[in-house]
Amino acid sequence: MKTxxxxxxxxxxIDRAKxxxxxxxxxxxxxxxxxxxxxxxxxxxxxxxxxxxxxxxDEKHFVAFVSGSVPAENALEKAWQKYVHxxxxxxxxxxxxxxxxxxxxxxxxxxxxxxxxx
Numbered sequence: 687m688k689t690x691x692x693x694x695x696x697x698x699x700i701d702r703a704k705x706x707x708x709x710x711x712x713x714x715x716x717x718x719x720x721x722x723x724x725x726x727x728x729x730x731x732x733x734x735x736x737x738x739x740x741x742x743x744d745e746k747h748f749v750a751f752v753s754g755s756v757p758a759e760n761a762l763e764k765a766w767q768k769y770v771h772x773x774x775x776x777x778x779x780x781x782x783x784x785x786x787x788x789x790x791x792x793x794x795x796x797x798x799x800x801x802x803x804x
Contacts, residue, residue: 690762691744692726699727704773714772719765730766 705712709720732738733749740746750756751763758764 690726690760691742692748692762693729693741693745695726695728697728698724699731700724701727701769701773709769715765715768718761719768722762722765723769726762727766727769730762 700708705714709715709723710717712720715723729738729745730748733740733745734752740749744760744762747756747759748763748766751758752766758767
C-alpha cells in the first residue's frame with residue numbers, strides 16, 4: 687500500500703452517525719479503504735472544511751480534488767470520494783409493494799362483511 691504524505695491524525699476518524707459499527711463492518715468499504723479513512727479521515731475532513739491549511743504536496747492535491755479542480759488520482763482520494771458519496775449522498779429506498787401505487791386496483795364496493803371470519 688502506498689504511503690501518503692499527509693499528517694497523521696491524533697485519533698482515528700469515526701463517523702458514528704452514518705457508520706455506527708465502523709467503516710470495516712459497514713460492508714461499504716474494502717479493508718484498505720476502511721484503514722485509510724480511519725487513519726487519515728480526521729485530517730482530510732479538516733482540509734476539506736478549510737480549518738487546516740495544506741502543507742505537503744499530497745495535501746495540496748487533496749484540497750484541489752475536494753474543490754473539484756482535479757479528479758481523484760490515488761486510493762486515499764477515491765476512498766474519501768466514496769465516503770462522501772455514502773455519508774452525504776441521498777439514500778434510495780426501494781419497496782416491494784406500495785399501497786399508493788396499487789390504490790386503483792381495489793374496488794370501492796368491497797367490504798369485510800362478505801366473509802365470516804369467526
